[in-house]
Amino acid sequence: MRILGIETSCDDTGIAIYDDQYGLVANQLYSQAKLHAKYGGIVPELAARNHVHRTIPLIQAALRESAIFPKQIDAIAYTAGPGLIGALIVGASIACALAFAWNIPSIPIHHLEGHLFSPMLEENPPKFPFVALLISGGHTQLFQVTNIGKYNLLGESIDDAVGEAFDKTAKLLGLDYPGGAILSLLAKKGRAGRFNFPRPMTDRPGLNFSFSGLKTFAAITISQNQLNDQMRADIARAFEDAVIDTLIIKSMRALKETGLKRLVIAGGVSANFALRKRMRKKIEDYNGEMFCARPNFCTDNGAMIAYVGMVHFKRGMVNSKSSALSINVKPRWPLTALSIV
Structure with missing residues (x-):
């Protein structure tokens, strides 16, 4: 067939x-x-x-x-x-x-x-049930997935999607299109701890996200500093670290609230190498499993x-x-x- x-x-x-x-x-x-x-x-x-x-x-x-x-x-x-x-x-x-x-x-x-279900294309597909983190230019959502067609929305962004925040911040930094991917590459050259960005909505209960304030914080930081290549990299690193920490905190909270051990991350932003590495480490420490598709999927x-x-x-x-x-x-x-x- x-x-x-x-x-x-x-x-x-x-x-x-x-x-x-x-x-x-x-x-x-x-x-x-x-x-x-x-x-x-x-x-x-x-x-x-x-x-x-x-x-x-x-x-x-x-x-x-x-x-x-x-x-x-x-x-x-x-x-x-x-x-x-x-x-x-x-x-x-x-x-x-x-x-x-x-x-x-x-x-x-x-x-x-x-x-x-893009991770189902891989050799080790996830089994039901699982928590899914959908992250892209248009969506940032957490779902509890119990089977095909059984999707319970746990939380979502109340403003910008994470991919949208990446692209807008990249534009503020003067980066070319597609900005989000270029920002992530630049962040690899950034110095950790040079700037400390907020982790929005992680200090309150619930599983919703908000990234517009983080974008505004980046805009203020950019306006207050003389930009050069290293400064751009440092700001990109601080922004990406804040986004990744926020996604990890909310995802772990969703796993604990549902009692599940399997997490699927999907969508364009799930190709981010730093996110995959840090999320996988956190999930393994929790004795759980993380599933994602290869980057081109x-x-x-x-x-x-x-x-x-x-x-x-x-x-x-x-x-x-x-x-x-x-x-x-x-x-x-x-x-x-x-x-x-």
Whole structure:
């Protein structure tokens, strides 16, 4: 059984084919980072237009990579939301049109559910139940996950998502796009303890996050100091340390409150090496386990969509062939809307 996955929620075009016997047999990805770098951020209209040009060639490349013919594909999974509406419509339209032409089902997939189960693509996947920390440019959330479709929101950011805070702070430091990743590289050269940033909302009960104040603290620190390369690195280090400590404190609190020992971290920010290293050490000291996908599966990709599509297909959660041309994308779509708890 084979599922073709299409991911076009933002600025990366991801296409993959997942086989229930052999696993991932094709994985194609095109990044638009260079396209948007000149504007200092993602331009939604340009992102959508680029998906139009890239999606079909990448599907053809995936079929060649896997040596699979269209008639051997059993269903097509596509990201239906959340994301940029123009980008979502491109992927959904192509997925539903191909499904109709090939006479197979189309499967709308929640983007965050894809991220949530990206560690399932690894050799040592997590078992249910677990706590999941979803961290990206648009989301910072803690969930208790008891099974497929059973997601209990424990806490979330009340303002900026962690990835958004990284990008905004990078811009304040004068770093190029994509700022968050560049800030993390710069932080490696920073001196620990040169600046002490707050760990927001860790001194009060609860599992919610807040990063806008941390960004403001960084802005004030930047304005009060003469910036040079070392000063930028020191500020980047202090900011990243504060973010990582905050994520660790809240994640450990979630594990203790739920009584669970397994933590999944997913989303683009989960590729951060310093976060992985320090979170893993903390979890091991707690006699727990931490699970995460390889870095190239942390960011947006078709593999996670194809995998979740396979799970839904086997559970019968698919569109009928007669409704394959019914396209419904959701730019805003909370993961809890899927929950059957």
